[in-house]
Amino acid sequence: MKLELRDITKKFGGFTANQSVNLTVEPHQIHCLLGENGAGKSTLMNVLYGLYEPTSGSIEIDGEPVSFSGPGEAMAAGIGMVHQHFMLVPVFTVAENVALGKEATKGVGLDLNSTRRRIREISERYGFQVDPDAIVEDLPVGVQQRVEIIKALVRDAEVLILDEPTAVLTPKETDELLNIMRQLREHGTSIVFISHKLREVKAVSDVITVIRRGKVEGQVGPETSTDELAALMVGRDVSLTVDKEPAHAIGSALEVTDLTVVGENGVVLVDNVSFTVAPGEILAVAGVQGNGQTELTEALVGLADHVSGSIKLEGQELAGRGVREVLSSGVGFVPEDRSSEGLVGPFTVSENLILDRYKDRAFTSGPSLKLGAMRDNAQQAVDSYDIRAGSVDAPVSTLSGGNQQKVVLARELSRPLKLFVASQPTRGVDVGSIEFIHKRIVAERDKGVPVIIVSTELDEVYALADRIAVFFHGKLMGIVPPDTPRETLGRMMAGETADEVLPPAPWDDSQDQHQHEGTHTA
Structure with missing residues (x-):
């Protein structure tokens, strides 16, 4: 199957997540979609999988235009997707999870025997070692991911989308997954591999398309150096x-x-x-x-x-x-979720920079805040930490993720x-x-x-x-x-x-x- 996305644009209100993206996935190919978090990679694949309707642009399979109103139609056309957060029912068996949405019946009950046979066939072919009768919540994360891949293969997926598949895996499980991807390619399945990890991308991809801020920045081969890939991702040379x-x-x-x-x-x-x-x-x-x-x-x-x-x-x-x-x-502390634990979105940059110091005499006078001192403190932090903000009085929620993280870092390291x-x-x-x-x-x-x-x-x-x-x-x-x-x-x-x-x-x-x-x- 040859898959083509032509001039795909996806907007959410005034925000453009994808802008005129062109992407071609050839048969028997591992095609990596490389970019930082928030670059628009997952949005683009959600458009392909029928979860989002494109604002403009078209999708073609083997030269024929197609459109999907939901994942069911995408799966019927031979496209499968394994999401970063697995879509499994923990208390169900492997067979029950694989059968969901494609249930075979026998009388008034489910006929899981055919599903079990297919799971065993696929497991044997790729060395998955997945027991059809195992309860999903009892399985290691790496095996749960294989169950998701089996779900797609049972539905005869010819193109498999893997969205940040190594995010929850150990190094050994990651290496096993990369080997599985190579085996899938050898057996005729094309793979779209969404990632921001340069080492893994270079190890397994045939073609790498780099996306930055919703646009395609370039298409290169796996021989491209990590420094070159990083520069494509951010638009400048980085160490x-x-x-x-x-x-x-x-x-x-x-x-x-x-x-x-x-x-x-x-x-x-x-x-x-x-x-x-x-x-x-x-x-x-x-x-x-x-x-x-x-x-x-x-x-x-x-x-x-x-x-x-x-x-x-x-x-x-x-x-x-x-x-x-x-x-x-x-003690200085940078929490793992800056949005919910490190910052107050509607508060200004200058207010967020004193969240743990607002009682200091430098910033308060009786019941009032010293706004001038707060702005001076914020401007110093903006300059020292290269925080890209239109104004220190702008809500911190208007900043990019990287600049929000710099605000947290500047606050915690300013004492x-x-x-x-x-x-x-x-x-x-x-x-x-x-x-x-x-x-x-x-x-x-x-x-x-x-x-x-x-x-x-x-x-x-x-x-x-x-x-x-x-x-x-x-x-x-x-x-x-x-x-x-x-x-x-x-x-x-x-x-x-x-x-x-x-x-x-x-x-x-x-x-x-x-x-x-x-x-x-x-």
């Missing part, structure tokens, strides 16, 4: 490496001992975790999203309830204190800190802003501040870390050096401890090696 000197970390400024966080439903979210962070050191926390990292950071800054254990910062106990008291103790905690510091941020944010984080480390970074992006973990802590199901699998191989880190992210995957480390009296941390040094 993809973080220049930093080795850390000279001695002692421990932060000591976390037996930290446990229990959810409202009684489930243990952080399980008896202990570690230290030295002054002038970046500890990067790695793991697949949802393995306790969010709850860890919330506990560190006083946002979590039902916390036990000890959190000492320069000898001062923070566990049990509220977030205002923790921040006042010298002397004893600890800096940043969760997903570059999520939804363009490559150029990532470069800037990484430099600021390293600069804070170089001031002697202990830094904790939580990121699901392994490239970011490797770029920033002086040590890497790996989480799995709320447990600390170990703390390892930044030169630990990606495959080893992936095994830890899947549940193996550092002691299981690394050789015994020689004892070094010059380094703080707490046995309960599971720390290894190179």
Whole structure:
């Protein structure tokens, strides 16, 4: 099947998500749609899949115009889609999920035998190892993704759209998925691979189309360098490496001992975790999203309830204190969701820059705010952090994602800190802003501040870390050096401890090696 999108434009009110996009997917091809979050990649594919109606433009299959009023018509035409957030019913079996929407009946009941046979056939062909009778919620995330692919293949998809398919996978699962994509191509399925991860794109794609701000910026081959791809994505040359000197970390400024966080439903979210962070050191926390990292950071800054254990910062106990008291103790915090947790959208840029300092005498006089001082503070932050805003009096919601993140970063780093905690510091941020944010984080480390970074992006973990802590199901699998191989880190992210995957480390009296941390040094 040859698929062509011609001059596709999609508008939402006054916002243009896609503008005159042309895209051709040839038979037996892995065609990557590369671009930053918010570039318009998913919108374009939702148009193709019948979820959105294009404002203008046309779709052709094998030279014939087609239009889809919904996903059912797209599937009938041979187009399947695996969304970033899976569309599975957790309590159903694999067979029941695959049969949904295409149910075969026998008398008054469902006939799942034919579906089971098809699942086994596809699993055997591609080495999926998926049990048709397994309950979906009991399956690892990587296997759940294979179920989504099986759903599309059962419906005879000739073009398969994969929307950010590696976002929730371990490195091992990612490599397995890339191999599956190659096998699908060899068996005749074309794939549209939506991603912003350059390493994966170069590894598997036949053709790469780069989208920026809803427009096609260029079409290149996988031999194109990562620097060239990054420049196409953001419109200028950027550095993809973080220049930093080795850390000279001695002692421990932060000591976390037996930290446990229990959810409202009684489930243990952080399980008896202990570690230290030295002054002038970046500890990067790695793991697949949802393995306790969010709850860890919330506990560190006083946002979590039902916390036990000890959190000492320069000898001062923070566990049990509220977030205002923790921040006042010298802790800076960048939350993982800036929109709902880091900013107040309708507030101005200058107001957002003092959200945790509005009681300071520098900004208040009795019951009134010193608006002039607020604007001066905001203008200084705008200049120092290259925040692109029409005015410091503009609502922060009018800024791009990268500039919103810079506002959060500027606010948190505008005061002397004893600890800096940043969760997903570059999520939804363009490559150029990532470069800037990484430099600021390293600069804070170089001031002697202990830094904790939580990121699901392994490239970011490797770029920033002086040590890497790996989480799995709320447990600390170990703390390892930044030169630990990606495959080893992936095994830890899947549940193996550092002691299981690394050789015994020689004892070094010059380094703080707490046995309960599971720390290894190179």
